[in-house]
Amino acid sequence: MSVTAQSVWNNCLEFIKDNIQPQAYKTWFEPIKAVKLTDTALSIQVPSKFFYEWLEEHYVKILKVSLTKELGETAKLVYIIKMENTYGNKQPFTEKIPSSNRSAVKSQDVDVPFNNKSPELRNPFVIPGIRNVKIESQLNPNYSFENFLEGDSNRLARSAGLAVAAKPGGTSFNPLLIFGGVGLGKTHLAHAIGVDIKDKYPEKTVLYISAEKFTQQYIDAVKKNNRNDFIHFYQIIDVLIIDDVQFLSGKSGTQDVFFHIFNHLHQNGKQVILTSDKAPVDMQDIEQRLLSRFKWGLSAELQNPDFETRVSILKNKLYRDGVEMPEDIIEYVAKNIKTNVRELEGAIISLIAQSSFNKKEINIDLARVIVEKFVKNTKREVSIDYIQKIVSDYFQMDVDTLQSKTRKRHIVQARQLAMFFAKKFTKASLASIGSQIGKRDHATVLHACKTVDNLSSTDKQFRKYVEDITKKLSV
Incomplete structure (x- = not known):
C-alpha cells in the first residue's frame, strides 16, 4: 500500500482524536485537508492564519508527536493557508508557511516547538505590541442577577437568563434576544448571564461586545485582508453576547459575516445572547435571513418597571x-x-x-x-400612558373611550394617532403598544402607523392633528 498525504494525515488524526476533547477535535482538526506529501514533508491546508496560529499555540506538541510517529525524526509540516481576497478578486490565493521553519523533532523532545518563533494570536482584543493568548470576557462583574431585581416588567427575561446561565447552549432559548427601551437593564441582564456562566463554567470562553465595536473590528479586518481570521476568532467563542444588535441595521457586510458566525455557533451548540432596543419584528434594514434566526430562540421584552x-x-x-x-x-x-x-x-x-x-x-x-x-x-422618554392622555385631551374624550372597541371614525383616528406617536416617541415594541392601547395586536399598530402616514400626506386637517399633537409631546 502506497503512502499518501491523506493516509499519513488520517493516521495522525487517529492519534490526535484519542488525545484531545471531541469538541476541540471537531473545531480544529476536521476542517484541515491533507494536500501533498514530499519525502518527509506533509503539506496541510488550513482555513486562515488565525487557524494556523491557534494550532501552533495550542496543539504543537501533539502535532509533533503524531507526525514523528508517521514520518520519522526528519518529518516536516507545511501549512498552506487559503487566503480570502476581500478586494474584489474572486479567486482565492494561498500562502505557504516554509517547511524549513516547521521541522518536527524527536517525540521525546516535545517541549521544543515546531517553529523558531512563537506565533501571535490574532485576537481583536489584543492590545498591539502585547502578546495575549487569553480571551478576556469583557464582562462587568458588578452586573449580577443579585442586583437585577425581579418584577412583572422583567420576569420572563430574567427567568430565561437564569435558564441560559444554568445550561448555555442547552436550552431552547438560543439565541436569547433581550429587547426594550433605554435604561431598562438590557445590558445589565446580558452581563449578569455572562458572569453567572463564567462562575459555573470557568472553562467556557465567554465574550461580551457591543455591535458597534464588532462592526469596527470587522471593518479593520477587511482593510487588513484578515476577514477569515476575524470569522475564526468568533467561531471559537462558547457564549457570544452582542449588545445593541440593532446597530447592524443597514450594514450589509457586517450582517453577512455575523450570519456565518451565528450559524457556526448555533450548529455547534454554542450560546448566543443579543440585546436590542426593538423586537425583531420592528427592526429596520436587517436582512430577513438574520431576523429569522433571531426568532429561533426566545425574544424577551423588558418593560418599564411598575x-x-x-x-x-x-x-x-x-x-x-x-x-x-x-x-x-x-x-x-x-x-x-x-x-x-x-x-x-x-x-x-x-x-x-x-x-x-x-x-x-x-x-x-x-x-x-x-x-x-x-x-x-433629563431628556424625558414619553410614556404610552402619557401619549394616550395627550391625544384623548386633544380630541376631548377620555382614555377609556380612546381604547374602546367602537368603530366611530373620530375615535378610531384618535386611537391610530396614539399608536403612531407611541411608535415614534417610545422604544416599545408594536406588540407592547397594541397591548397598552386597547389590547390590540402588533398588526393593528402597524396598520395604524401606515394610515396616519397616508392621511398626513393627503388630508390637510389630519396633518394639523399630527402637527398639534407633536408640539404637545415635544414640550
Missing part, C-alpha cells in the same frame, strides 16, 4: 450603598420617576449627593426639589 418594582430597586440601591432613607421619600421618588431604572437610580444618587454636600436633611421637600430638577434636566 411602582412596586421601582420601590424595590431603590431600596436595593440604598442597601448596597449603605444609605438609610425614610420610606415616604423612597415612595415619592418611585411615584414620580416612572420612565426607566437608569433615571430612577440617577435621581436617588442626586438626592444623596445634595444631602451630603450641602449638609441638608433628606426630607420630602428636598426630594421634591431634586426630583423636579432631575426630571426637568
Whole structure:
C-alpha cells in the first residue's frame, strides 16, 4: 500500500482524536485537508492564519508527536493557508508557511516547538505590541442577577437568563434576544448571564461586545485582508453576547459575516445572547435571513418597571450603598420617576449627593426639589400612558373611550394617532403598544402607523392633528 498525504494525515488524526476533547477535535482538526506529501514533508491546508496560529499555540506538541510517529525524526509540516481576497478578486490565493521553519523533532523532545518563533494570536482584543493568548470576557462583574431585581416588567427575561446561565447552549432559548427601551437593564441582564456562566463554567470562553465595536473590528479586518481570521476568532467563542444588535441595521457586510458566525455557533451548540432596543419584528434594514434566526430562540421584552418594582430597586440601591432613607421619600421618588431604572437610580444618587454636600436633611421637600430638577434636566422618554392622555385631551374624550372597541371614525383616528406617536416617541415594541392601547395586536399598530402616514400626506386637517399633537409631546 502506497503512502499518501491523506493516509499519513488520517493516521495522525487517529492519534490526535484519542488525545484531545471531541469538541476541540471537531473545531480544529476536521476542517484541515491533507494536500501533498514530499519525502518527509506533509503539506496541510488550513482555513486562515488565525487557524494556523491557534494550532501552533495550542496543539504543537501533539502535532509533533503524531507526525514523528508517521514520518520519522526528519518529518516536516507545511501549512498552506487559503487566503480570502476581500478586494474584489474572486479567486482565492494561498500562502505557504516554509517547511524549513516547521521541522518536527524527536517525540521525546516535545517541549521544543515546531517553529523558531512563537506565533501571535490574532485576537481583536489584543492590545498591539502585547502578546495575549487569553480571551478576556469583557464582562462587568458588578452586573449580577443579585442586583437585577425581579418584577412583572422583567420576569420572563430574567427567568430565561437564569435558564441560559444554568445550561448555555442547552436550552431552547438560543439565541436569547433581550429587547426594550433605554435604561431598562438590557445590558445589565446580558452581563449578569455572562458572569453567572463564567462562575459555573470557568472553562467556557465567554465574550461580551457591543455591535458597534464588532462592526469596527470587522471593518479593520477587511482593510487588513484578515476577514477569515476575524470569522475564526468568533467561531471559537462558547457564549457570544452582542449588545445593541440593532446597530447592524443597514450594514450589509457586517450582517453577512455575523450570519456565518451565528450559524457556526448555533450548529455547534454554542450560546448566543443579543440585546436590542426593538423586537425583531420592528427592526429596520436587517436582512430577513438574520431576523429569522433571531426568532429561533426566545425574544424577551423588558418593560418599564411598575411602582412596586421601582420601590424595590431603590431600596436595593440604598442597601448596597449603605444609605438609610425614610420610606415616604423612597415612595415619592418611585411615584414620580416612572420612565426607566437608569433615571430612577440617577435621581436617588442626586438626592444623596445634595444631602451630603450641602449638609441638608433628606426630607420630602428636598426630594421634591431634586426630583423636579432631575426630571426637568433629563431628556424625558414619553410614556404610552402619557401619549394616550395627550391625544384623548386633544380630541376631548377620555382614555377609556380612546381604547374602546367602537368603530366611530373620530375615535378610531384618535386611537391610530396614539399608536403612531407611541411608535415614534417610545422604544416599545408594536406588540407592547397594541397591548397598552386597547389590547390590540402588533398588526393593528402597524396598520395604524401606515394610515396616519397616508392621511398626513393627503388630508390637510389630519396633518394639523399630527402637527398639534407633536408640539404637545415635544414640550
